[in-house]
Amino acid sequence: MKLNIRIDGHAGQGPNALAKVLGSVLAKQGYYVFISRDYGSYIRGGHNANVLTLSDSQIMSNDLEADIAIFLEKNIEIKEPRKLKDNCRIIDSAVEKNMYFAGRLVKMLGLDFRILENELKKLKNFDVNLRDAKKGYADAKTEFALRSLKNKLEFMDGGVGIAEGAIASGLDVYFAYPMTPATSVMGELAERQLENNHIVIELEGEIAAINAAIGSAITGAKAMTGSSGGGFDLMTEALSFIGQAEVPLVIYLAQRVGPGTGAATYTEQADLNLALNAGHGEFPRIVLAPGDPLECQELTSQAFYFSQKYRVPALILSDKHLAESLYTIKNKPVITKSQKCISLKRFNSYNHDESGTAADNAPAIAKSAESRIKKAEEIKKEARKFKPFKLYGKSGSKNLVLFWGSTKGAVLDACKDIDVKALQILYMEPFPEEIKSELLKAKNLLIVENNSTSQLAQLIASKTCIHINKENKILKYNGRPFLTDELRMEIEKRIR
């Protein structure tokens, strides 16, 4: 059983709040929910779409066509390529407010009104919302009888997952400058700073943010910063400085459409090469790419662990689709605990000796380089203890689909019940070269990426000398995430 529900309206009419409330109600009833948001870069007005997919089994992506459409105003035009089914039920009104529709949908799906009421209590304007919801409930007929399921599910987006992971890892300070889609982590951490006793500070720019984070990190605090595209670009000199000075820092990089200012509110996986190569000189780093909010929590804790233990920068690579989509999660995250390994001493951005004093003689320069190489090897060895890659699907299949990051939801949903095995890479650096044997076992390699040059394929080629055929690269680079059925067709065309 699966339903796709569109919720469209103007930014400012509250379509996001409506979608989130409905998602929470469904999650409370034990249904798996996935909500993606499609919106432009404006504050009021403009079209804003949420697509909510619900199912009685695990799902983490939307389909192309909607079964139900909620329009917060009349005459909504659906942006291609998504469509309405021929028999799509349309609920619209030119006068009613967002929570009216929540009441209607709850009744239509045959859900318990009290659960909705409880969710409304968590929002502002409870009285008005409740009145609207009651009216909607009264106006509707039950058309689907969704009985409640036993699943106990968490409901969160990737941004909250990163913030949860950071808090669980003992975050002390977060410095940042706002930039979509990285800001949601800053916002979540900021809201919880007093309750959890950490601190979130907005500074005059990304260069200030990362350098301040370095300042805090050398005093022994667990420090983190985050940005997207151009903001991260501004941080790269400091990233290299960290490589020289050996400072533990966690950096959140939320990808959006580039190059340049690109498209601020749309998704892309085009900064893998950037994350791997940003900063001058040669130094070890960690680059982790979670694919859902559970992995966001787990990998964030691993980022803290590695950065503290080895005094290296650890990057967490997410994107707009992961950061801002809402997922239901069944399992509890496995959090890797980490110590605070640094005490204030003498640090240096120059090549330096043990006392932290600048040193440019030949042996001192060679010694530093060798110690960085050794460190990279130790990190690589220890990374194998975690899960640097994961396998899914039919274990004996000759068709292997490779992916990373936020395409996880669509890939796993699309691959259900077809003859493929899927391999997700979570550690982009240190790269799990041991996947080579899996790649050699497969007869047919496919890759799925939200970019135009297949950066994961480039990485795999450089690490394993295995190349993926051009026609087997399923690439989407229009700022939109993959949809389940669309991707399934693309994969089916290519399996043997």
Next chain:
Amino acid sequence: MPDISTNAKPTWCPGCFNFQILAGVKNALSRKISTHNAKKEDFALVSGIGCHAKIFDYINLNGVNTLHGRVLPTCLGIKVGNPNLEVIGFSGDGDAYAEGMEHLIHAARYNADIKYIVHNNQVFALTVGQPTPTTELGYKDKTNPLGVKLMPINPIKMMLNAGASFVARVFADAKQVEWVLEEALEHKGFAFIEVIQPCIIFHPDIGVKEKTYMLQENRHFKENLGDALKKAEEFDYNTINKIPLGIFYQKERETFEEKWPQLKSLIGRKASWKDIKR
């Protein structure tokens, strides 16, 4: 007094005025350690990139020699990481007024308890003599053979307008530096100290020192912003007429770290984030 020297041999030019600044800073800090019963571990020094920045190698205290232009955000981060540290930053005029300008303006506004010393030699010395934002009109070097065409900025005026709670200028003379740093260490908040430092190779003293006079010997009322601004106008960094030195302005107000309950509580408990076990 405790010895806070390192084993590193200074690589400044013989006779460089940075030696004067180093001596003044070391005296002030050693005195603070011996008489105020501070510990070496209570200090964090941050320097930028340039000739000035080598001072980090010659003082044996904790801290970081950071990137060019990034002294102030690094200082702020250290202060947030451990608000009980005495944080002192060192920049050149290139570091402070060119590459690091965006941070300087905001540091004055934030008013974190940071002492900031700008070694102003009116050139990029380490990169061999190019003009900075405080170099006078007409100055020529290999990269600017047509001569500087833009008026220099007036950092004292700028800092006063930006809200710095302590604004001072001294000459690169060990005694003056020691005096002003001791005053600044007593000040709670952002202390901006500019040291006029001739560069004996690229920008020698062309009669600057002679034209200086001490504000504090001339009945200057340092709590008055209007008076401070008037005094700041006396030297525009281009023509040498009268050069007032001393503390132009000083007025304490709530510091950055006092505004956050999390940091206030660390101050109260004499703790840092490192001490917080989660």
